[in-house]
Amino acid sequence: xxxxxxxxxxxxxxxxxxxxxxxxxxxxxxxxxxxxxxxxxxxxxxxxxxxxxxxxxxxxxxxxxxxxxxxxxxxxxxxxxxxxxxxxxxxxxxxxxxxxxxxxxxxxxxxxxxxxxxxxxxxxxxxxxxxxxxxxxxxxxxxxxxxxxxxxxxxxxxxxxxxxxxxxxxxxxxxxxxxxxxxxxxxxxxxxxxxxxxxxxxxxxxxxxxxxxxxxxxxxxxxxxxxxxxxxxxxxxxxxxxxxxxxxxxxxxxxxxxxxxxxxxxxxxxxxxxxxxxxxxxxxxxxxxxxxxxxxxxxxxxxxxxxxxxxxxxxxxxxxxxxxxxxxxxxxxxxxxxxxxxxxxxxxxxxxxxxxxxxxxxxxxxxxxxxxxxxxxxxxxxxxxxxxxxxxxxxxxxxxxxxxxxxxxxxxxxxxxxxxxxxxxxxxxxxxxxxxxxxxxxxxxxxxxxxxxxx
Amino acid sequence: xxxxxxxxxxxxxxxxxxxxxxxxxxxxxxxxxxxxxxxxxxxxxxxxxxxxxxxxxxxxxxxxxxxxxxxxxxxxxxxxxxxxxxxxxxxxxxxxxxxxxxxxxxxxxxxxxxxxxxxxxxxxxxxxxxxxxxxxxxxxxxxxxxxxxxxxxxxxxxxxxxxxxxxxxxxxxxxxxxxxxxxxxxxxxxxxxxxxxxxxxxxxxxxxxxxxxxxxxxxxxxxxxxxxxxxxxxxxxxxxxxxxxxxxxxxxxxxxxxxxxxxxxxxxxxxxxxxxxxxxxxxxxxxxxxxxxxxxxxxxxxxxxxxxxxxxxxxxxx
Numbered sequence: 001x002x003x004x005x006x007x008x009x010x011x012x013x014x015x016x017x018x019x020x021x022x023x024x025x026x027x028x029x030x031x032x033x034x035x036x037x038x039x040x041x042x043x044x045x046x047x048x049x050x051x052x053x054x055x056x057x058x059x060x061x062x063x064x065x066x067x068x069x070x071x072x073x074x075x076x077x078x079x080x081x082x083x084x085x086x087x088x089x090x091x092x093x094x095x096x097x098x099x100x101x102x103x104x105x106x107x108x109x110x111x112x113x114x115x116x117x118x119x120x121x122x123x124x125x126x127x128x129x130x131x132x133x134x135x136x137x138x139x140x141x142x143x144x145x146x147x148x149x150x151x152x153x154x155x156x157x158x159x160x161x162x163x164x165x166x167x168x169x170x171x172x173x174x175x176x177x178x179x180x181x182x183x184x185x186x187x188x189x190x191x192x193x194x195x196x197x198x199x200x201x202x203x204x205x206x207x208x209x210x211x212x213x214x215x216x217x218x219x220x221x222x223x224x225x226x227x228x229x230x231x232x233x234x235x236x237x238x239x240x241x242x243x244x245x246x247x248x249x250x251x252x253x254x255x256x257x258x259x260x261x262x263x264x265x266x267x268x269x270x271x272x273x274x275x276x277x278x279x280x281x282x283x284x285x286x287x288x289x290x291x292x293x294x295x296x297x298x299x300x301x302x303x304x305x306x307x308x309x310x311x312x313x314x315x316x317x318x319x320x321x322x323x324x325x326x327x328x329x330x331x332x333x334x335x336x337x338x339x340x341x342x343x344x345x346x347x348x349x350x351x352x353x354x355x356x357x358x359x360x361x362x363x364x365x366x367x368x369x370x371x372x373x374x375x376x377x378x379x380x381x382x383x384x385x386x387x388x389x390x391x392x393x394x395x396x397x398x399x400x401x402x403x404x405x406x407x408x409x410x411x412x413x414x415x416x417x418x419x420x421x422x423x424x425x426x427x428x429x430x431x432x433x434x435x436x437x438x439x440x441x442x443x444x445x446x447x448x449x450x451x452x453x454x455x
Numbered sequence: 456x457x458x459x460x461x462x463x464x465x466x467x468x469x470x471x472x473x474x475x476x477x478x479x480x481x482x483x484x485x486x487x488x489x490x491x492x493x494x495x496x497x498x499x500x501x502x503x504x505x506x507x508x509x510x511x512x513x514x515x516x517x518x519x520x521x522x523x524x525x526x527x528x529x530x531x532x533x534x535x536x537x538x539x540x541x542x543x544x545x546x547x548x549x550x551x552x553x554x555x556x557x558x559x560x561x562x563x564x565x566x567x568x569x570x571x572x573x574x575x576x577x578x579x580x581x582x583x584x585x586x587x588x589x590x591x592x593x594x595x596x597x598x599x600x601x602x603x604x605x606x607x608x609x610x611x612x613x614x615x616x617x618x619x620x621x622x623x624x625x626x627x628x629x630x631x632x633x634x635x636x637x638x639x640x641x642x643x644x645x646x647x648x649x650x651x652x653x654x655x656x657x658x659x660x661x662x663x664x665x666x667x668x669x670x671x672x673x674x675x676x677x678x679x680x681x682x683x684x685x686x687x688x689x690x691x692x693x694x695x696x697x698x699x700x701x702x703x704x705x706x707x708x709x710x711x712x713x714x715x716x717x718x719x720x721x722x723x724x725x726x727x728x729x730x731x732x733x734x735x736x737x738x739x740x741x742x743x744x745x746x747x748x749x750x751x752x753x754x755x756x757x758x759x760x761x762x763x764x765x766x767x768x769x770x771x772x773x
Binding site: 140146307344389 | 509510512551553580582587589591592678679680749750752753754756757758760762763766767768769
């Protein structure tokens with residue numbers, strides 16, 4: 001197996017080879033590091049690469065493997081973390097000049113969980129400034145370097161699409177995981193609000209922030225969520241609910257399930273390729289025995305989007321206020337504008353927005369009770385041209401706003417050779433439904449196995 | 456008062472800086488050695504290729520300061536030929552330890568002194584089937600629409616995409632501009648008629664002379680995947696009277712040509728007296744319909760959204 005093929009393995013393939021002693025953890029980590037060295041000049045997905053630390057961890061794994069020691073569920077799997085996750089002793093910039101030299105003294109809770117499971121951190125990836133909509137990094141889409149990889153989790157998505165790691169971490173406050181997942185031909189997961197800890201993750205907007213992940217398949221995502229989920233008293237938003245083994249959901253029969261397709265908004269003005277991919281995807285589900293029916297948007301849908309807009313800015317302003325007032329010139333244009341707007345919002349506007357959101361969450365959950373899941377395209381277009389803007393999160397924002405879980409899975413390639421994605425949304429804490437449907441779709445299709453050529 | 460304006464339709468930029476400046480010198484020298492001019496105008500980004508159709512970080516290395524080599528060149532040429540010049544650069548500037556890049560026009564008087572500069576204010580990101588560009592990757596937007604006194608007349612500048620914003624041309628006319636020049640790097644032959652119509656409209660609605668100056672010919676840009684993007688500049692360097700009528704036939708798409716026009720500046724006032732769009736202009740009226748800010752729109756929506764009294768703000772799913 002050559003280095004390139006090693007990097008293209010998914011998690012379960014790599015684990016199987018390592019258990020059979022056909023692949024060593026050092027070989028796997030080195031292959032990813034080599035690929036970063038070869039490709040990152042043009043992709044620019046990484047802010048910090050940690051070759052020594054990653055190889056040291058891999059050597060430790062190798063020793064353990066030779067001794068027949070315990071093997072964690074992510075044993076020797078190299079991954080990337082968005083530069084929003086605290087890493088003890090390692091610079092964590094948030095993609096901002098304002099935190100260019102910030103070195104946390106502890107690891108984010110999810111990093112502790114992943115390392116405990118045997119995963120190896122390769123380094124930190126780019127983000128738009130403080131994970132907001134603007135202030136994009138120079139990261140390019142591996143499928144076409146003239147296009148954005150999306151954002152805010154730009155580097156994590158591009159790094160995985162270019163096979164520089166076997167999975168990666170992102171965050172989503174509007175559409176920062178599902179949108180880049182769709183733009184890069186990846187499986188992206190945003191679990192229920194409170195499902196994964198955000199302790200040690202630089203905040204954008206507390207009541208909206210979600211920790212998320214990028215994987216090569218729904219099966220890998222199920223494994224990762226099983227490791228990453230769980231109550232964390234250090235995160236005030238964390239939910240104290242049982243964590244199932246999400247991999248079991250992969251075996252679930254989807255025959256007889258019902259999915260809802262919103263009658264409006266998510267299909268308005270779609271381009272021809274996306275519309276066709278979406279129609280074809282619905283046929284795939286029908287062939288799997290899934291019932292597809294039209295559903296209505298909650299009455300407060302559009303008001304809730306306006307509420308999200310205000311809440312995100314108010315909370316970002318509250319979080320960054322002190323640093324911003326001390327050093328405004330270190331903050332880029334986009335996040336500065338957001339903070340300025342947030343600082344001028346009234347407390348009553350903020351609270352009214354949160355009340356609207358409570359109504360929307362209730363309505364959204366009621367709608368979701370009538371079916372097993374909703375299905376929409378993940379984005380209105382494939383990755384837009386240019387890298388100065390990161391595309392629209394409008395198809396993802398409502399479900400972030402409602403706090404319900406959503407997954408994006410690849411559903412086609414458009415005429416320009418760019419991937420498109422399908423979004424599945426489930427009831428709160430019903431991620432199993434996402435994995436069951438996503439995995440069934442990926443058993444019938446191979447879009448998730450495509451990787452960019454000519455890199 | 457009559458002035459003579461020379462618009463230089465340069466060729467594509469398929470060379471490095473030194474050779475490019477030699478090319479521009481040849482264009483300028485051959486036109487001015489025959490006959491002098493009061494004002495010479497070059498196309499947009501005259502010293503560099505138009506890279507906004509791709510994403511190329513090496514492009515930033517070709518940026519220069521507003522008193523850099525191109526300004527020096529313009530100053531020398533201005534003094535030598537005793538003419539005012541509008542030249543264009545990819546400008547680099549440092550402010551509070553941060554680098555900023557602009558798409559800039561420099562205005563030099565006949566003594567070689569810098570009269571001022573204009574930084575393009577409308578930065579396009581366009582994705583049409585026939586034309587895609589993302590200038591926002593390379594350029595910040597300027598924040599001013601200045602006019603420049605050149606003795607006999609007052610000059611306003613719009614750069615390329617700026618021409619599509621009537622408000623920008625209006626702002627220059629309201630400051631008393633007599634002539635608006637529009638340096639451009641516009642490609643896509645199917646768009647050339649629209650370019651002429653826009654230049655004519657900006658002239659007529661503001662009663663100003665408009666001189667549009669474009670490149671001609673085919674420029675090859677290396678794309679990120681190693682393939683070539685061929686930009687076919689449509690040329691069509693043109694000049695319009697304050698009534699919106701063409702002063703002469705526009706040039707075709709061939710490179711290295713010039714268009715020379717004589718402008719009677721008194722025609723500007725004469726036209727304004729005859730038609731007087733600017734006197735009938737109603738800014739207070741339009742102001743009422745100006746779009747609210749995005750923040751205001753969202754705030755209004757939230758304030759108008761019904762919320763039952765017992766609804767508590769949670770922000771959490773439980």
